[in-house]
Amino acid sequence: xxxxxxxxxxxxxxxxxxxxxxxxxxxxxxxxxxxxxxxxxxxxxxxxxxxxxxxxxxxxxxxxxxxxxxxxxxxxxxxxxxxxxxxxxxxxxxxxxxxxxxxxxxxxxxxxxxxxxxxxxxxxxxxxxxxxxxxxxxxxxxxxxxxxxxxxxxxxxxxxxxxxxxxxxxxxxxxxxxxxxxxxxxxxxxxxxxxxxxxxxxxxxxxxxxxxxxxxxxxxxxxxxxxxxxxxxxxxxxxxxxxxxxxxxxxxxxxxxxxxxxxxxxxxxxxxxxxxxxxxxxxxxxxxxxxxxxxxxxxxxxxxxxxxxxxxxxxxxxxxxxxxxxxxxxxxxxxxxxxxxxxxxxxxxxxxxxxxxxxxxxxxxxxxxxxxxxxxxxxxxxxxxxxxxxxxxxxxxxxxxxxxxxxxxxxxxxxxxxxxxxxxxxxxxxxxxxxxxx
Amino acid sequence: xxxxxxxxxxxxxxxxxxxxxxxxxxxxxxxxxxxxxxxxxxxxxxxxxxxxxxxxxxxxxxxxxxxxxxxxxxxxxxxxxxxxxxxxxxxxxxxxxxxxxxxxxxxxxxxxxxxxxxxxxxxxxxxxxxxxxxxxxxxxxxxxxxxxxxxxxxxxxxxxxxxxxxxxxxxxxxxxxxx
Ligand code: HEM
Ligand code: FES
Numbered sequence: 001x002x003x004x005x006x007x008x009x010x011x012x013x014x015x016x017x018x019x020x021x022x023x024x025x026x027x028x029x030x031x032x033x034x035x036x037x038x039x040x041x042x043x044x045x046x047x048x049x050x051x052x053x054x055x056x057x058x059x060x061x062x063x064x065x066x067x068x069x070x071x072x073x074x075x076x077x078x079x080x081x082x083x084x085x086x087x088x089x090x091x092x093x094x095x096x097x098x099x100x101x102x103x104x105x106x107x108x109x110x111x112x113x114x115x116x117x118x119x120x121x122x123x124x125x126x127x128x129x130x131x132x133x134x135x136x137x138x139x140x141x142x143x144x145x146x147x148x149x150x151x152x153x154x155x156x157x158x159x160x161x162x163x164x165x166x167x168x169x170x171x172x173x174x175x176x177x178x179x180x181x182x183x184x185x186x187x188x189x190x191x192x193x194x195x196x197x198x199x200x201x202x203x204x205x206x207x208x209x210x211x212x213x214x215x216x217x218x219x220x221x222x223x224x225x226x227x228x229x230x231x232x233x234x235x236x237x238x239x240x241x242x243x244x245x246x247x248x249x250x251x252x253x254x255x256x257x258x259x260x261x262x263x264x265x266x267x268x269x270x271x272x273x274x275x276x277x278x279x280x281x282x283x284x285x286x287x288x289x290x291x292x293x294x295x296x297x298x299x300x301x302x303x304x305x306x307x308x309x310x311x312x313x314x315x316x317x318x319x320x321x322x323x324x325x326x327x328x329x330x331x332x333x334x335x336x337x338x339x340x341x342x343x344x345x346x347x348x349x350x351x352x353x354x355x356x357x358x359x360x361x362x363x364x365x366x367x368x369x370x371x372x373x374x375x376x377x378x379x380x381x382x383x384x385x386x387x388x389x390x391x392x393x394x395x396x397x398x399x400x401x402x403x404x405x406x407x408x409x410x411x412x413x414x415x416x417x418x419x420x421x422x423x424x425x426x427x428x429x430x431x432x433x434x435x436x437x438x
Numbered sequence: 439x440x441x442x443x444x445x446x447x448x449x450x451x452x453x454x455x456x457x458x459x460x461x462x463x464x465x466x467x468x469x470x471x472x473x474x475x476x477x478x479x480x481x482x483x484x485x486x487x488x489x490x491x492x493x494x495x496x497x498x499x500x501x502x503x504x505x506x507x508x509x510x511x512x513x514x515x516x517x518x519x520x521x522x523x524x525x526x527x528x529x530x531x532x533x534x535x536x537x538x539x540x541x542x543x544x545x546x547x548x549x550x551x552x553x554x555x556x557x558x559x560x561x562x563x564x565x566x567x568x569x570x571x572x573x574x575x576x577x578x579x580x581x582x583x584x585x586x587x588x589x590x591x592x593x594x595x596x597x598x599x600x601x602x603x604x605x606x607x608x609x610x611x612x613x614x615x616x617x
Binding site: 156159160161162163164166177178179180181182183184186188192278279280281283284285299301302309310311314366367368 | 476477478479482502504506507508509554557558559560561562563579580581582583595596597598
């Protein structure tokens with residue numbers, strides 16, 4: 001990797017330091033000079049958005065923890081105290097709460113980018129699997145964070161989700177009591193959730209470091225799916241992508257700020273402003289929007305299958321829906337990475353995206369009538385996409401011809417555009433043709 | 439060194455293996471308290487029992503008591519509710535149980551259960567007259583739509599088991615010790 005560096009310290013102090021700990025060299029190689037495909041589009045900027053969001057959540061979280069009290073008698077009031085009395089608490093609390101939603105929004109874009117462009121394919125399988133691990137950790141973190149304000153949704157969400165583990169045969173109940181530290185969700189549960197909610201983001205940060213390490217071995221993919229062939233295919237990360245990423249981060253912060261300043265509660269649930277009551281279940285328990293597709297799949301299984309009862313079946317399906325992503329690199333054997341060159345893949349992919357949104361909608365509806373049927377159809381398509389459609393497509397699809405290189409693909413595109421323009425303007429606008437020529 | 443290993447491989451292997459084994463056992467022993475502290479602590483486990491006075495519960499009425507942090511449903515069943523519960527054939531049930539197995543002999547009118555849905559732990563509705571009782575005139579869990587009958591048996595929906603019966607005994611006709 002040192003080949004990417006043009007770090008030549010001349011200053012004797014820098015030189016001395018570099019020989020002992022090449023920290024500056026390392027940063028320059030990986031944050032500035034790193035050769036990055038020159039054709040990556042805006043879908044590739046969300047990794048940087050995610051990195052910023054992780055930092056935002058950690059900073060606002062540490063500050064919130066200075067004022068929050070993890071005790072069932074005081075937790076609810078302490079959050080209200082932060083919102084009403086602590087200096088700027090209203091904004092800090094809203095930033096953390098809305099930030100979780102924005103974080104998930106970005107991660108979904110990042111993941112769908114990977115699904116469309118085949119980012120999970122060799123040689124990036126480990127990179128992808130680390131991503132799935134990060135996603136699981138994010139879900140655990142946000143779930144436990146949501147319990148901390150100790151409102152009705154906090155309490156009943158915690159009850160229902162911890163109860164999921166009681167479906168495990170034989171050891172279910174002991175595991176449930178182990179997780180809760182009691183027979184029901186109570187003070188010990190709140191205490192440990194706070195402890196873990198503080199810990200997990202740092203674990204995520206560590207896995208992100210591995211994620212980026214694994215990224216920097218093969219380097220970034222790109223929309224053509226053709227690997228970098230020469231230096232001409234790349235540009236240095238700084239300033240080209242530092243600036244592009246920064247631009248997207250700024251744009252991303254506009255809706256983020258709108259939520260924080262004008263509608264901090266709009267993504268939450270009104271029931272969570274009622275203090276937790278272990279004796280009254282709200283009429284409808286709805287998780288946060290970003291967990292809804294998985295919740296819909298949990299509920300879609302309301303029938304027994306052989307020796308697996310409905311409850312265990314739902315749990316298997318819910319966890320399976322994420323674990324299946326781990327083996328995706330071995331399910332989709334198509335040699336062509338990018339969806340751009342896969343005519344049959346494309347409609348199935350977009351149907352998968354729509355289906356995911358439908359499941360998100362269904363997760364928030366009552367489990368009755370047409371919603372139940374649609375949930376089952378949606379769950380079937382979710383799994384069918386990975387287990388049936390992708391493996392079959394890999395065998396029968398004839399992909400479109402790939403460009404020879406990244407540079408070639410850019411030239412081809414430019415030429416096509418110039419030709420089209422030339423046609424519109426009548427034959428031979430020499431200026432445009434001259435620019436587009438080889 | 440090489441000759442030493444060649445001449446005496448068993449002694450050396452034995453030392454390696456035993457050292458590793460003792461180390462592993464030691465590490466496991468050190469980790470166990472860190473794990474076990476998460477299990478319910480002494481105050482939670484202290485099997486506090488409660489004495490519930492049921493004298494004021496009218497026929498057809500239900501009252502919720504609190505035991506170990508859990509809601510305990512006590513329903514004073516009407517003769518019709520009892521007759522309905524007895525009339526259901528066992529084949530129609532998800533978790534078959536006769537009505538007699540759900541109550542104490544001689545106290546059939548008193549149905550005492552833990553008010554936690556066996557699906558994912560919500561508190562079913564049906565205790566208050568204003569709440570829905572489900573399709574089987576017992577309890578209805580709104581979370582994912584489980585219907586329990588007038589003996590607390592699961593009849594429809596995703597819950598796998600009947601409502602759980604807590605340990606209890608009748609001290610007198612009007613006093614029940616739960617726990
Ligand atoms: C805290 C969460 C995450 C952070 C901070 C993060 C960060 C990054 C960054 C900075 C990049 C390089 C830029 C880019 O391609 O956008 C990247 C690439 C990638 N990430 Fe993530 N990521 C996160 C979660 C995930 C998840 C959940 C997945 C998928 C399950 C994932 C899969 C990938 C893949 C496959 C690439 C390589 C894409 C390529 O070919 O260039 N990441 N990640
Ligand atoms: S918790 Fe009662 S039906 Fe799911």
